[in-house]
Amino acid sequence: MNKKILDILEFDQIKAQIAQSLSTSQGQNEMARLSPISDKARIQKWFDELSEFGAIxxxxxxxxxxxTADLTEILRRIELDASLASQEFAKIKKALRLANETRRFFEQVVNVSFPVLGQTIDKFVDVAYLLGLLQVIDSAGALSDTASDKLYTLRQNIKKGDAEVKKILAEILSKSQSSLTESIITIRQGRPVLAVRSDSKNKIPGIVHDMSASGQTFYIEPNRVVQLNNDIAQKKIEEKNEVARILRELAEAIKPHIDDIRQNTWLIGQIDLINAKYRYQVAQKATVPLISDHKAIKLYAARHPLIDPKVVVANDLFFDQTLETIAITGPNTGGKTITLKTLGVAQLMAQSGLPILADLGSQVGIFTEIFADIGDEQSIAQSLSTFSSHMTNIVKILDQVDAKSLVLFDELGAGTDPKEGAALAISILDFLKSKHAKTLATTHYPELKAYGVESDGVENASMAFDLDNFRPTYRLVQGVPGRSNALEISRRLGLPTQILEEAAGFLTEDEHDVNVMIASLEQKNQEMTESAKQIKALEKDNELLHHDLSRALETFNRDREKELNKARQEAQDIVKVAVEEADNILKNLQEKSLLKPHEIIDAKHQLGELAPEIVDLSKNKVLKKAKAKRGLKPGVEVLVLSYNQRGNLIRLAKDGRWEVQMGLITTKLSEDEFEPIEPEETVKKTKTKAVKKTVTSNIKAQLDLRGVRYEEAQKMLDDYMDQALLANLHQITIVHGIGTGVIRDMVREYLQRSRHVKSYSYAPQNAGGSGASIVTLK
Known part of the structure; x- marks a missing residue:
């Protein structure tokens, strides 16, 4: 985009408004580089990021x-092996910590999906290692005492030496008050000294470091502390060298990761820029526009961002695909220039990925160039008149314009003879129309009114004027040319009636009819505008209501599911306790031989049915429909595959399994654990064959628990033992593996407790050894 249009439309001032919400130096850099582009996909990505960011x-x-500080120069100096101060490392640390916190914030986002913005967030590099290195830099930007053992020792010795010096000086102070001009310890040439009276300087032997201007005071370092101070000075030199060494090592450690640091700081700038856009959008009630595929522009209640929001007038502007030129005609009052600038600014902002000051549903086009000739271009230095300056600018524009251009002309053809100016204006608009460029032009020439009516792809527009209150309204009226209100205004200003009547007589009948026609069109347009406003207000209210109801319904459904699952979980916990207690009672009864094995199994299944399942209710409907298609219903006879026994379906449980009655036993089985038995007529045909077939159990004599979690293994073992008992198996093998021994110990404890186990032992070495147990049942 040419820089001139950015200057004409004051784009930098608009960016400055948004920049007030920036927090980081990186964000400031990104804002400085921001300019309009014509890549539709990239602009749409910016808009999607902004929308997702707002939802988050x-x-x-x-x-x-x-x-955060700008790290550009600091990182460059590290690359050049230059020395850095600890405060500069602190700036790196702060930026990396912010990057880490920002990444963690987006990782913890709930209830919002952000696939487009997520592509940017995913580019953050994990900098935990670098933050660990930089822990030696404290919050004040100084190198921590614990950065190295040597540094810690040196600083501790310096502190001890300083304390000893202060102790000695304090002792001298207390004993030599009469010899001192001041009872304080002061510093001269970096050494602690006492202010000694000139006539008492021999009473406190030491090194004189300074003397007062009057000569009455000598600043003396007592001999008792000279050696101590020398030792401290030596240790401070060593400390300085150690600090320099540590910082050099720190820079060397960071150097390989400079690209990662640059990446993270760039991403901080991106997030900061998006945040500033969002805050501007909220503060200014701006919106993210749609992007047209065919340069069509639809702006609803568009406002200029540099005009005070309290006084700015919002205007609709429709520039559809088939329309190539809009000519705003009428007198030089009423905001025609602001309308031009508002369109241009909206396009610049949109093509920079910024929200525009217009209502929801607004649409912008994509233009490779925006040209404008707006304002007084008179050049004294070049001795050019206003007309010449404008025409020079227009010539440059016409040389560059194409079908992907938007052109804004203010007072086209002004500054010369009206007839010639009008002819030039029409010819220029025709030329731009032949190039298929979108053009918005203002003019006060009446000839362009007819041009707007007679030419295809051209539309008249005007700025409304309130004659009742005698002031411009600054509202754009499309489809209606502007009309001069000179006679009416003059009449209200008190011009004599005789003059007004004579002036009206000079107007031709056609001119009078045109003014009447325009007045009629203005009235009809006003009525249609009011109707459109009412419809739009109703649509907006409906949209808001729909949005609120949708969110309320979503919240209600989410809360309902949470409460239902919470209730189910509580019920499950209660029943689980009851089942455990009942299980203990059954075991006690079993030990007293009051119940048979199959009765115990039946009782356990009945107790298990009491526990409610936490399931997705919608899935149950689908399951029931699928079962119905197969013809499964209560009363149907089935063959239970695991027991090779017949049973009857009782009812479909909440969890999608069927309750099956097998003699005295009632159990829950999934659909793949049984098969419907064919009707009796079919059975008769294969009766002879069936008699010859030996009935055998499908249950295997081995249970494999390897790789199964502890709780699941317990349940599998318990169910398997029930099935083994029903199948009258004499010997079974439990494969539990060795591993950590947890599953093996659980199996051994279970077998020890069970009254149905006659004996058990580890398998032979060639059959699994201690990884399997051979069990003999009673």
């Missing part, structure tokens, strides 16, 4: 951004 902030709160 509304649901999860603001992103934790804070002030």
């Amino acid at each position: 902030v509304q649901e999860n709160g603001p992103v934790p951004l804070s002030n």
Whole structure:
């Protein structure tokens, strides 16, 4: 985009408004580089990121951004092996910590999906290692005492030496008050000294470091502390060298990761820029526009961002695909120039990925160039008149314009003879129309009114004037040419009636009819505008209501499911305790031989049915429909595959399994654990064959628990033992593996407790050894 249009439309001032919400230096850099582009996919990506960011902030709160320094020069110096101060490392640390916090914030986002913005967030590099290195830099930007053992020792010795010096000096102070001009310890030439009276300087032997201007005071370092101070000075030199060494090593450790640091700081700038856009959008009630495929522009209630929101007038502007030129005609009052600038600014902002000051549903086009000739271009230095300056600018524009251009002309053809100016204006508009460029032009020439009516792809427009209150309304009226209100205004200003009547007589009948026609069109347009406003208000209310109801319904459904699952979980916990207690009672009864094995199994299944399942209810409907298609219903006779026994379906349980009655036993089985038995007529045909077939159990004599979790293994073992008892198996093998021994110990404890186990032992070495147990049942 040419720089001139950015200057004409004051794009930098608009960016400055948005930049007020930036927090980081990186964000400031990104804002400085921001300019309009014509890549539709990239612009749409910017808009999607902004929309997703807004949804995240509304649901999860603001992103934790804070002030950070620009690291560009610091990182470059590290690459050049230059020395850095600890405060510069502190700036790196702060930026990396912010990057880490920002990444963690988005990782913890709930209830919002952000696939487009997520592509940017995923580019953050994990900098935990670098933050660990930089822990030696404290919050004040100084190198921590614990950065190295040597540094710690040196600083501790320096502190001890300073304390000893202060102790000695304090002792001298207390004993030599009469010899001192001041009872304080002061510093001269970096050494602690006492202010000694000139006539008492021999009473406190030491090194004189300074003397007062009057000569009455000598600043003396007592001999008792000279050696101590020398030792301290030596240790401070060693400390300085050690600090320099540590910082050099720190820079060397960071150097290989400079690209990662640059990546993270760039991403901080991106997030900060998006945050500033969002805050501007909220503050200014701006919106993210749609992007047209065919340069069509639809702006609803568009406002200029540099005009005070309290006084700015919002205007609709429709520039559809078939329309190539809009000519705003009428007198030089009423905001024609602002309308031009509002369109241009909206396009610049949109093509920079910024929200525009217009209502929801607004649409912008994509233009490779925007040209404008707006304002007084008179050049004294070049001795050019206003007309010449404008025409020079227009010539440059016409040389570059094409079908992907948007052209804005203010007072086209002004500054010369009206007839010639009008002819030039029409010819220029015709030329731009032949290039298929979108053009918005203002003019006060009446000839362009007819041009707008007679030419295809051209539309008249005007700025409404309130004659009742005698002031411009600054509202754009499309489809209606502007009319001069000179006679009416003059009449209200008190011009004599005789003059007004004579002036009206000079107007031709056609001119009079045109003014009447325009007045009629203005009235009809006003009525249609009011109707459209009412419809739009109703649509907006409906949209808001629909949005609120949708969110309320979503929240209600989510809360309902949470409460239902909470209730089911509580019921499950209660029943689980009851089942465990009942299980203990059954075991006690079993030990007293009051119940048979199959009765115990039946009782356990009945107790298990009491526990409610936490399931997706919608899935149950689908399951029931699928079962119905197969003809499964209560009363149907089935063959239970695991027991090779017949049973009858009783009812479909909540969890999608069927309750099956097998003699005295009732159990729950999934659909793949049984098969419907064919009708009796079919059975008769194969009766002879069936008699010859030996009935055998499908249950295997081995249970494999390897790789199964502890709780699941317990349940599998318990169910398997029930099935083995029903199948009258004499010997079974439990494969539990060796592993950590947890499953093996569980199996051994279970077998020890069971009254149905006659004996058990580990398998032979060639059959699994201690990884399997051979069990003999009673």
